[in-house]
Amino acid sequence: MKKLYRAIFSLVLMLLVLTSLTLTAFAQSTQSGADIVYKGKNKLIITPKSGHHTSSDLFGNFKAVMPGDSETETVTFRNESTTTRTNYVKLYIVAVPHGEKNIPVDKDITDVDEMNEFLSNFTMTVEQGGKEIFSGKPNEVGTFGGTGCLLGTFRKGEGTTLTV
Known part of the structure; x- marks a missing residue:
């Protein structure tokens, strides 16, 4: 017994x-990337889904990437404004290559030319809802231009998803 x-x-x-x-x-969470929610004037909330993301770095899972690796991140934007004065939000993507005025956040990297040389070994694709909006080397992302690429105008309750 x-x-x-x-x-x-x-x-x-x-x-x-x-x-x-x-x-x-x-x-x-099994998804990598981040949610970006616009709540109204001066209220932008960035919430990581998983990984090593911060409010200023949406691509934390790319930190250990090496040539030959294949990584995917998803960033979702939603306009959840509750203010009466905000009817819509125009969302742009702007990417600036590393340079004297745009030094990487990583304190271990001090040589910007070395960083850009390393990035030239990769190919990056950015898609919005299945439509390719960028394909090229990450060190060439300045091709979005100074003001960036308009991703769309989003009314309250609307949004979009970017896949990098």
Whole structure:
């Protein structure tokens, strides 16, 4: 009888442990990238989905990328403004290559030319809703121009998704 209780107790304990592991797995986000939500004047909320993202770096999973790797990030923008004065938002994408005025945030990298040489080994594609808006080397992203590329005009409740 003692062996039966011990076996049942062990089985229940094992099921409890397995259940707690599956709950932890469901809590983890499987998407990489970030959500950007416009809530009104001076209220832009950037929320990472997973990875090493910060409010100023939406591509944290690209930190350890090496030539030959294939990585994908998704950035979702939504206009959730609640102000009466904001009917729509124009969203632009602007990318600036590293230079004297745009030094990388990484304090380990000090040679901008070396950084741009490294980036020239990669190919990057940016898509908006399945439509390709950029394809080229990351060190050539200045092709969006000084004011950037208009991604669209989004009324309240509307948004878009970028895949990089």
